């Protein structure tokens with residue numbers, strides 16, 4: 001949950017055209033100097049990435065920006081929850097103290113750049129589910145775990161209830177930590193990451209009921225299923241990774257002998273189970289970087305990242321796993337026009353589209369994030 005700020009009307013920057021926008025962005029960047037960091041998520045379009053000071057996944061970017069000594073403004077070319085995480089990490093108490101209380105300003109160039117997965121787990125729905133579960137099982141036996149792709153309010157819920165945050169790189173270690181604390185896990189908001197990780201730990205689908213927040217009858221479950229559960233999965237998914245299907249894998253294997261299938265664990269179980277490699281965005285990039293020339297890949301993750309890998313690795317044969325266009329449409333809303341607009345406002349001393357996480361939410365989110373950092 002962020003403090004609601006009124007979005008300002010967006011002037012007709014798109015009419016300027018990309019060449020002009022590019023030049024004006026460069027000029028604004030040079031005027032703002034080292035105090036500005038533009039962060040570009042791996043799924044962002046190339047024309048925006050060109051202006052980013054740092055590229056990476058959401059957690060890497062927030063962490064790197066928070067570590068910067070000079071940075072006073074972060075422009076996050078990602079989605080809303082990423083900007084919230086950057087605000088929490090860059091403005092945590094010890095960082096504020098080191099800057100004599102001066103906050104780092106975090107800007108999301110287009111406030112409508114949300115994440116459909118994060119939106120599937122609203123805090124009121126989560127609190128209602130927790131209460132329902134409390135009627136059947138002891139909630140002090142449950143560790144709530146949220147994927148970093150979630151609203152700050154949900155991270156704070158996990159912090160308050162002895163829970164933790166995970167990324168797609170450390171989900172298994174986080175689940176192991178969670179089971180060392182308590183006997184069950186409630187996993188938000190991505191059922192696929194929760195299921196794919198738990199299956200690798202020997203937990204069966206029969207022990208993983210899915211909680212549907214839109215079904216008033218025990219989230220669509222029987223009381224017995226909840227009592228037998230080890231991991232309760234929230235019924236959420238990424239609209240991009242959900243699109244990859246087992247048929248796509250079969251078709252590539254048939255038409256491209258020797259091809260390797262590389263997918264993100266946000267893909268459904270039937271794709272993960274038959275892929276050659278499943279791993280986080282960083283693992284996907286590293287795997288391709290380290291592969292010998294001539295390796296053939298069909299990759300199941302966001303389109304802009306796969307296209308960038310194709311460009312950067314002409315020595316390998318890289319295909320997009322789906323015949324459909326699977327791209328993060330909300331992240332795509334951040335374009336040169338919005339980037340230029342917020343930078344030129346900064347040059348004039350005006351702040352547009354600022355993301356500020358409420359103090360109590362930031363405090364408990366940070367606790368959940370710090371528990372994650374302590375997990376080896």
Ligand code: SF4
Pocket residue numbers: 043079114115116117118149238239240241302328329331
């Ligand atoms: S790719 Fe999926 S999980 Fe990632 S920001 Fe877009 S909608 Fe959210």
